[in-house]
Amino acid sequence: MGALKLSSIEKTYPNGHRAVRGVSLEIEPGEFLVLVGPSGCGKSTILRTIAGLEQLTGGEIHIAEERVDERLPAKRDIAMVFQNYALYPHMSVYKNMAYGLKNRGVSKEEINSKVTEAAKMLQLTDYLERKPSQLSGGQRQRVAMGRAMVRSPKLFLFDEPLSNLDARLRAEMRLEIKQLQRKLKTTSVFVTHDQVEAMTLADRLVVLNQGEIQQVGTPKEVYHQPANIFVATFLGAPAMNLFEARVTSANEMTLNDGQTIQLPAEMANRVEPGRNVTVGIRPEHLALTQNGQRPLLNFETGLSEELGTSQLLHGKIAGTDCTLNLPHFDQHSEDQLGVVFEPKHLHLFDVETGKRIDHG
């Protein structure tokens, strides 16, 4: 029983640009799904084809088991929150929310009760007679939400709705959207390029690049077991450090400059010697040696940046740029430091395909 099902959907524009290349997805009722990826990855196009604002050039879309990709946007029982809110500037908040209901022939009393209820939930009761221009950014955002809510649609679509807000308000609204969705239990698809938004909001995350799905999974899965180099470097800030290496024995790899790394225990004997791999490790999983600890790798220090809660230390390992995220760090004058890590935090990727080399 999927709430929304995309079956190998395709979108090729008349100019030949293939924005979406065979994307298939199934979304459970009540699920909060986030589509994330760099700009131009096709995430907005997917959302707009679900809404019916763009025509598919291949594949099918089903909402609650009914095929909808041939229907007009208004007949798909969906609601959408736009990036710039797309509020009708000449209508009051009340009328903005009521317009879609009015056009569907809903009775005055019912419109009134629905709008009042939504306004109460969104703390907009005092602003119903105002015009959008008289509202703050956050309030406009709520009106856009309200306009989607009043129709009680089967599906909410969010097209980067927080990107016009300043950082603080964005964090607040993020939380509000999440709480609201939990309360309403409406299946939602949310598009963003912001990885923090993606990680915090999603029940499941879909990482896209160049019109294709890179990985689908919970935020934890995607963060800790990235399916390929793209996903590994796209999520996480600062990005995962990557090194070229060659497997030299059953349980050892060698970097460009001859330094060696032990393969994680569970990976031993799984990668044949002689194979070239890309090794990844996240900045927060690297630490400096303490009290005479034996270093695993040598680190040439560069600049450091203070973040408040932690520090970033930039430098090079085996001639490759590398960043450490350290909880506390005292200025060192040495230009060589020892670095340690736990082998289980290493990620291995195939050099050619960029795909994760898994423990199995």
Next chain:
Amino acid sequence: MKKISLIDHIILWAGVLFLLLPVWLLFASSTHTVETIVKDGLQLLPGSQGFGAYKIALTEASGFTDVATGARMLLNSAIMGLGFAIGKIIVSMCAAYALVYFRIPFAQLLFWIIFSTLLLPLEVRIVPSYEVVSQLGMLNSYTGLIVPLIASATATFYFQQFYKTIPDELLEAAQLDNAGPFRFFIDILVPLSRTMMAAMFIIMFVVGWNQYLWPLMMTTEESYYTIVMGIKSILSVMREARIPDYSVAFAMVILSMLPPVAVVVIFQRWFIQGLVDSEK
């Protein structure tokens, strides 16, 4: 700093006086007797006659034209100005809507046809236009006065440009809200265009009111005379070397300026916006 500013103000006042004085001379002279004007020429200061000449200009049909009073000609001008402005705004808003918001085959062709109207101002195709209107039996009618002037497409381009600045998402939101083409036009687009309509209205009203050549050719019945063309009869009196009732003639000229000037001064903000946008 102060000195420079004073020079600026002097230059500006020189410009203002250059623009203002000619009209002031006529106005001041319109309050003098004909004898004073014939004897001493135009007057710089208001005279003793007050607004008597205006009453005559408005109410008496005699003088320059035998049927049309000043009031009647003002009414005709108002009909012409309003009809032209409203007609043009409605026609061009609709045409621009079709061009911008619909996927239509030959849209490019339609666009170029509309664009081509800018190539041939009415003054240039005046004789064949007159022939067409006369064949249609529209001489001496308000329709004949107004509709042919709407053919030029300036306002269509203006609204087309404006529609393009309206965010795409508004139409998309409206589509999700189950609004079809008519509903979107009436409920969203027209209310959003209010300031633009006002700005365009000011410009078009002035353009319509100030038409001279077209009503001159179109109207032979004096009951259709507009005030701007009506002043031509003052000239024919003078060219025949007769002495016209100067103060009444001046009053007539002032009356013909008054409504459009008032509109431009009162709605200055919209006027500036309309002027800047419509010429682009």
Next chain:
Amino acid sequence: MANKRVQFSHPIIPYLFIAPQMLIIAIFFIWPALQAAYLSFMLEDPWGMSREFVGLENYQYLFNSAEYLYSFGFSIVFSALVAFLSLGTALILAVKANAVLHMQSTYRVLITWVYAIAPAVAGITAYFIFNRHIGVMYDFLNSLGWQFNPEADAVDASALLILVSVWKQIPVNFVFFLAGLQGIPKAVREAAALDCANERRRFWTITFPLLAPTGFFLLVINITYAFFDTFGIIDTLTQGTPGGRTTTLVYKVYQDGFLGADLGLSSAQSVVLMLLVLSLTFVQFRFIERKIHY
């Protein structure tokens, strides 16, 4: 044409919306325009009884007619002078109005109101003021020793036409120059003030080049105005007198076609004018929009 991402598609509705405009254009523009083109190859007898195809004869006659060639030259000189003088005056006023801190909007109203006066009304106003019988300016100029007589002297008559045409066009130029000046970002003005202490030099090296796009755009507008919209001024002030020496091309179309009832000749003139407007539009699109762009 960059259009909307999403559009309606419907087999009938868009045509309903565009129909009124197209109908009016077809009847009152395309038909008369084609008529003009057709008639320009015809010779019609003065009573309109018979017509005969004469090929390019009308055009040949035109370009061999001293009268027409004179009005061609007159139109060019006339519009160049009107454009230059009106643009210059308006630029000075706009720069000053932009510089003063007080009464800016008052000046704007006091300068722009003239826009609302019909060219014909402007013409008749000037007629009174420069008239032999009652005109104060007539007396004034003659008292200065200038034998001012627009009814007999072509130069005087032309000067008078130019004066009135300039007067009438100042508001439009003023509005656009002021908008152009106010469109110069404050940061640019401040940077210029730091880089260059001399105010006059600052105007010619910073402000004036930045106004160039506005200026060239206005040049086209002004030439179009001088060609077409001065009809009312000419008809009320000189009617082409003395002896056709103040006849512009547009006024000649009217004289030959309507007063002279020579349809073929008048139509040929319309076609020539249309080609002129076409090239002017071309210049506006190609040259100005491409070359002068910041």
